[in-house]
Amino acid sequence: MNQSSNEPVLQVRDLSVDFPHKDGAFHAIESLSFDLYPGKTTCFVGESGSGKSVTARAIMNIVDPAIITQGSVTIIDSKSQTPLELTSLDTDSEAIRAVRGARIAMIFQEPMSSLSPVHTIGQQIIEAILLHQDVNEAEARKRAIEALAAVHIHSPERAVDRYPFEYSGGMRQRAMIAMAIACEPDILIADEPTTALDVTTQAEILLLIRELQRKKGMSVMFITHDMGVVAEIADDVAVMLNGRIVEHGEVDQIFHAPTHPYTRKLIDASLGLEQSDARPLPARPDTPLIQIDDIRLQFGGHKSWFSKTVHGAVVALESVSLSLWPGEILGIVGESGSGKTSLGRVLMGRYKPVSGNVIYTDRQGRERDLTQAASFRDKQVYREIRMIFQDPYSSLNPRMTVEQIIAEPLKINGLASGHELRERVATLLERVGLSASMMERYPHAFSGGQRQRIGIARAIALEPRVIIADESTSALDGSVRAQILDLLLDLRDELGLSIIFIAHDIGVVRYLCDRVAVMHRGRVVETGLAHQVCDAPIDSYTQRLIAAVPRPDPRQRGLRSV
Amino acid sequence: MTLYLARRLVTMLLTLLALSVVVFVVIQLPPGDFITSYIARLSGSGETIDQAVIDTLRERYQMDAPLLSQYWAWLKGMLHGEFGYSFEMKLPVSEIFSERIGISLAVELLAVVVMWAVAIPIGIYSAVKQYSLGDYFATVIGFFGLAVPNFLFALILMYICYVWFGVTITGLFSPEYMNAKWSLARFLDFAQHVWAPVLVIATAGTAQLVRVLRANLLDELNKPYVLTARAKGLEKRKVIMRYPVRVAMNPLVSTIGWVLPTVISSSFVTAIVLNLPTLSPILLRALLSQDMYLAGALILFMGVLTMIGTLISDLLLAWIDPRIRLGMVGAN
Numbered sequence: 040m041n042q043s044s045n046e047p048v049l050q051v052r053d054l055s056v057d058f059p060h061k062d063g064a065f066h067a068i069e070s071l072s073f074d075l076y077p078g079k080t081t082c083f084v085g086e087s088g089s090g091k092s093v094t095a096r097a098i099m100n101i102v103d104p105a106i107i108t109q110g111s112v113t114i115i116d117s118k119s120q121t122p123l124e125l126t127s128l129d130t131d132s133e134a135i136r137a138v139r140g141a142r143i144a145m146i147f148q149e150p151m152s153s154l155s156p157v158h159t160i161g162q163q164i165i166e167a168i169l170l171h172q173d174v175n176e177a178e179a180r181k182r183a184i185e186a187l188a189a190v191h192i193h194s195p196e197r198a199v200d201r202y203p204f205e206y207s208g209g210m211r212q213r214a215m216i217a218m219a220i221a222c223e224p225d226i227l228i229a230d231e232p233t234t235a236l237d238v239t240t241q242a243e244i245l246l247l248i249r250e251l252q253r254k255k256g257m258s259v260m261f262i263t264h265d266m267g268v269v270a271e272i273a274d275d276v277a278v279m280l281n282g283r284i285v286e287h288g289e290v291d292q293i294f295h296a297p298t299h300p301y302t303r304k305l306i307d308a309s310l311g312l313e314q315s316d317a318r319p320l321p322a323r324p325d326t327p328l329i330q331i332d333d334i335r336l337q338f339g340g341h342k343s344w345f346s347k348t349v350h351g352a353v354v355a356l357e358s359v360s361l362s363l364w365p366g367e368i369l370g371i372v373g374e375s376g377s378g379k380t381s382l383g384r385v386l387m388g389r390y391k392p393v394s395g396n397v398i399y400t401d402r403q404g405r406e407r408d409l410t411q412a413a414s415f416r417d418k419q420v421y422r423e424i425r426m427i428f429q430d431p432y433s434s435l436n437p438r439m440t441v442e443q444i445i446a447e448p449l450k451i452n453g454l455a456s457g458h459e460l461r462e463r464v465a466t467l468l469e470r471v472g473l474s475a476s477m478m479e480r481y482p483h484a485f486s487g488g489q490r491q492r493i494g495i496a497r498a499i500a501l502e503p504r505v506i507i508a509d510e511s512t513s514a515l516d517g518s519v520r521a522q523i524l525d526l527l528l529d530l531r532d533e534l535g536l537s538i539i540f541i542a543h544d545i546g547v548v549r550y551l552c553d554r555v556a557v558m559h560r561g562r563v564v565e566t567g568l569a570h571q572v573c574d575a576p577i578d579s580y581t582q583r584l585i586a587a588v589p590r591p592d593p594r595q596r597g598l599r600s601v
Numbered sequence: 602m603t604l605y606l607a608r609r610l611v612t613m614l615l616t617l618l619a620l621s622v623v624v625f626v627v628i629q630l631p632p633g634d635f636i637t638s639y640i641a642r643l644s645g646s647g648e649t650i651d652q653a654v655i656d657t658l659r660e661r662y663q664m665d666a667p668l669l670s671q672y673w674a675w676l677k678g679m680l681h682g683e684f685g686y687s688f689e690m691k692l693p694v695s696e697i698f699s700e701r702i703g704i705s706l707a708v709e710l711l712a713v714v715v716m717w718a719v720a721i722p723i724g725i726y727s728a729v730k731q732y733s734l735g736d737y738f739a740t741v742i743g744f745f746g747l748a749v750p751n752f753l754f755a756l757i758l759m760y761i762c763y764v765w766f767g768v769t770i771t772g773l774f775s776p777e778y779m780n781a782k783w784s785l786a787r788f789l790d791f792a793q794h795v796w797a798p799v800l801v802i803a804t805a806g807t808a809q810l811v812r813v814l815r816a817n818l819l820d821e822l823n824k825p826y827v828l829t830a831r832a833k834g835l836e837k838r839k840v841i842m843r844y845p846v847r848v849a850m851n852p853l854v855s856t857i858g859w860v861l862p863t864v865i866s867s868s869f870v871t872a873i874v875l876n877l878p879t880l881s882p883i884l885l886r887a888l889l890s891q892d893m894y895l896a897g898a899l900i901l902f903m904g905v906l907t908m909i910g911t912l913i914s915d916l917l918l919a920w921i922d923p924r925i926r927l928g929m930v931g932a933n
Contacts, residue, residue: 140835155826156924
């Protein structure tokens with residue numbers, strides 16, 4: 040399978056991990072066998088719960104509360120060729136601790152929560168260096184600064200004394216990588232390191248990992264659920280399903296001659312978004328539903344006593360003009376910090392722009408200016424414009440049943456009660472593809488995709504005219520995401536909704552949206568039909584953004600080294 | 602930093618002034634005043650009191666002057682260090698204070714120290730070994746500590762000590778040292794007595810702290826940064842002490858502000874049962890008999906303790922948590 044002339048640095052044989060449970064053990068991974076080679080990247084793909092992260096932790100022998108029930112993990116010293124078996128070592132022994140961080144290092148998905156909030160970046164890197172290298176504190180600090188410089192962090196002498204929350208998302212992940220490579224490990228395990236980042240930052244981090252890998256000849260184990268990323272960086276791919284590797288092979292074979300049906304399904308799901316055809320545009324009436332006209336929004340700053348100019352303000356939106364037509368799905372894309380979410384909040388009356396207006400034509404045909412608080416007073420706008428949120432876990436109250444969650448907006452607006460209310464909730468659940476018998480359960484009993492369906496049911500309960508979906512599918516796995524997107528399309532057709540879909544995922548926007556507005560630093564840089572913007576962008580920023588999206592085909596690799 | 606401290610001190614003074622108004626009003630709220638409750642008590646025990654004496658008392662303490670001037674006289678006295686006169690105990694308030702404040706603070710500070718010293722290791726153990734035998738044991742004992750009223754615990758302790766060991770544990774000194782000057786012998790005698798009240802006062806607080814620390818730490822132990830630290834190759838024990846414990850201490854540190862005043866005001870039943878010469882039984886008596894100057898001074902004293910405690914806990918929090926120091930709470 041692998042034509043590498045090298046010897047493997049890590050051999051995993053027949054590895055199984057169980058989570059003990061009172062009703063018998065849950066098998067997280069079962070009899071995995073694979074090798075990692077120096078200088079090669081092996082991608083592990085699969086949906087959440089398929090055992091990818093558990094595999095990574097099992098290699099480090101940090102699986103508690105789970106237990107490794109069988110198998111071996113052998114790390115082979117590249118110089119002396121001495122093998123060391125890790126699973127038989129005590130989980131807190133000196134021998135295993137000498138491997139962790141020094142020979143196998145790991146980076147994680149959420150760089151903010153993976154770094155201690157109360158220690159500086161420097162303290163955390165220096166700690167790793169002092170643990171494994173025989174140097175004094177001053178030398179360790181010097182090496183930490185070198186490591187930060189190696190991951191291209193500006194003025195590393197100053198950055199070393201900063202705290203993680205003073206870094207941006209991309210910088211935090213760089214710092215995390217600096218910490219991992221500070222001791223020059225043979226193997227780097229990267230567990231979804233770019234999932235929480237936007238596409239342009241993702242491209243930078245992927246390039247950085249590849250650059251470091253080439254320089255140091257590291258073996259990289261890269262865990263992801265994004266087939267585009269896999270196509271971009273992998274040498275080998277292992278496809279995981281329910282705790283087993285169902286297919287393992289070279290990247291080109293996996294993408295162009297997959298043998299397992301599940302692999303084919305994963306690739307089709309990612310291609311489906313990429314290669315979907317344009318749908319006919321809905322008929323456009325004379326007046327738009329929402330007309331955003333030249334708005335400017337700023338935060339902070341203070342007014343001078345003598346003039347009306349504001350100093351030190353952060354401009355979130357600058358001369359933004361957009362229209363939303365009835366029955367249309369309008370995508371708003373851009374990097375984090377580009378003003379997408381702020382724009383959504385302006386429409387909900389949460390932020391008040393300093394100039395410009397937003398005219399919404401309500402069900403009775405009256406025009407309301409959404410920049411005026413008075414427009415929201417009779418709550419009609421709140422009934423007609425609803426939101427679906429990004430995180431299906433934190434946007435549902437864990438102490439309310441599904442019935443209570445969905446019934447709440449109906450009750451607050453006095454639209455139904457008692458038996459009728461229950462029937463409305465049942466109908467809503469069925470409409471979003473859930474069973475009415477689920478209404479007595481609490482949100483924790485549902486998967487991420489099901490929770491997002493509950494959130495959608497709550498949003499459509501009041502028969503709104505506009506739905507604002509803020510990154511509503513970015514927390515979901517590929518196939519679940521596709522189902523939610525199709526649900527939104529169906530609902531649009533059935534209920535005649537207009538949807539504003541805020542996202543950073545170009546593939547999703549291309550699939551779902553009729554028109555797209557691209558935002559960059561608070562401005563709309565390009566608007567147009569979704570397929571035209573995604574396939575043939577005109578603006579130079581849009582071109583860069585689209586180029587940064589990894590294509591799910593290893594023969595079309597687009598990342599270039601900087 | 603200096604600017605911050607200066608600003609805090611000014612706001613503390615203003616708060617104190619506002620507190621003095623509230624204290625004064627609260628003390629004046631019940632109908633009557635000290636003289637009427639004094640007369641009521643005397644006539645209750647069958648004695649009578651001459652009207653002339655009453656009038657002299659009323660005049661001497663400006664009982665019939667308008668409230669505002671009574672308040673002003675009280676405040677002016679305090680600024681000069683005169684806290685007034687306790688009618689009930691027939692002693693200047695400052696004398697009562699100087700007699701009891703040292704002992705009181707010693708007992709209560711000791712109780713707080715014991716509370717933390719016992720609670721922190723148990724809390725950490727309970728969280729790290731969640732659902733172990735030791736955790737269940739600590740939980741059960743903790744709930745007993747919370748549920749059993751202090752005074753009952755004090756009574757049980759007294760009974761056990763007397764019946765089984767023939768020791769009386771009331772008071773803080775043996776009779777021969779009661780009014781003696783401080784000496785090594787008196788200190789040793791104090792040390793022999795002080796354990797019982799400290800134990801009684803500290804139990805409930807300890808149990809509460811254990812529960813809080815356990816819950817906080819359980820939240821922190823599953824955070825990804827703990828895994829990062831372990832993946833670095835750090836020993837598990839060091840990982841726990843250096844990372845999650847430090848973060849989990851924040852909510853505890855922020856309670857330092859009111860821990861002393863709470864201990865003082867909640868320990869009065871214990872103090873009465875164990876006959877302790879501390880401030881808390883005095884506070885109860887002063888409030889019951891509307892002994893205005895004594896009660897006012899005591900409440901203000903607790904207010905000062907709270908404010909100093911809050912300042913200390915704020916400074917400590919800023920010191921241990923950079924997110925607070927740099928003015929960004931939970932930056933995402």
